[in-house]
Amino acid sequence: MLNQEEKHEYLHNVVIPNFLPLVNQKIYSVIYDYDCKIAICTNYSAQSIAMQSWEDTVGITFKDHQRADLGAKIFGSKYTGVFVEFIHHYIHKIYQLQLSIFRNKEVVNFIDLLPYNDKFIAYLITYIPIFHPSGEVVAIQSFATSVPFFSHHDYMQNILGYSPIADKKCDSYPIKLTEREHEILFLLANSIPHEQMTQILGIRRSTISNIIAKQISKKFGLTGSNSKALAQLAIEHGYHKAIPESLSKPYIIILDEKLAKEINLESI
Incomplete structure (x- = not known):
């Protein structure tokens, strides 16, 4: 030695x-x-x-x-x-x-x-x-x-024929979100159910639904509370990778x- x-x-x-x-x-x-x-x-x-x-x-x-x-x-x-x-x-x-x-x-x-x-x-x-x-x-x-940050959604998007999304900082996305909207959209895009979102974010399910329907969906050009369509749009825009700092x-x-x-x- x-x-x-x-x-x-x-x-x-x-x-x-x-x-x-x-x-x-x-x-x-x-x-x-x-x-x-x-x-x-x-x-x-x-x-x-x-x-x-x-x-x-x-x-x-x-x-x-x-x-x-x-x-x-x-x-x-x-x-x-x-x-x-x-x-x-x-x-x-x-x-x-x-x-x-x-x-x-x-x-x-x-x-x-x-x-x-x-x-x-x-x-x-x-x-x-x-x-x-x-x-x-x-x-x-x-x-x-x-x-x-990576996600199983990348693999699924490839199977479904979507073009890969280039990684970018959240503040460079064309759709501007509040911190709460960003948190909800990130969780939604990563298939986290509303019940689990309430535990993670410490807010009521009704509050989450209202934010999705009245705020986030409108910013993405959707009407009503179509979580499935919103999640797909979020993934296409790469928000499933844009982890909010508040959740880090x-x-x-x-x-x-x-x-x-x-x-x-x-x-x-």
Whole structure:
């Protein structure tokens, strides 16, 4: 087994110098050292967590999941209220995930839905172990790409012959909705029944029906309360992917069921 000096030497003499050409590239990539601390990253990655440059990130670790000063810096206004508990919980799970890479020596993929830099953006993360010539894992390199929220409706629309809808931000849609209208339309487009909407939104079923009939349907050129037709139009316009921020919450999804169980990835 390598001692700390040998790990440090390989990291700073081999791994970091080989990473330096990536620093100014527009890609998300990070090197975590043998203590799961950031050793170096691209400036693109640094800016995605509200830092100016990669130098500002050195030493940051998911192990410090309850550091309020760091949480407020990285997550901004989202680091408040009930979100703090979710963020602490899943940051700790990411740290456990990193530890598993040193233990299992395997590549890991997961979806990260934490609100970095005050934004809910889904990232597909790949963790790759970096091996010393001795065969021991001495660091982790991560690669990330932002991915759209996806839905089973995409597959169904393809079967039915509809053209795919390009992903776009909700504020770029031609039909302007209030926050409540957006919530209801998103849930409707994802086949959530009215009874369940009442539990999610905390409003009466009659209120939901009135908003659909008197507000949303009119904006889509429909008369009355034809939820089926409205849901189809919403899907065609891509609203099934446009998750309202009010319905978002911090979360991670590990794409390996065995590993998820190993680190006890329960919800809170």
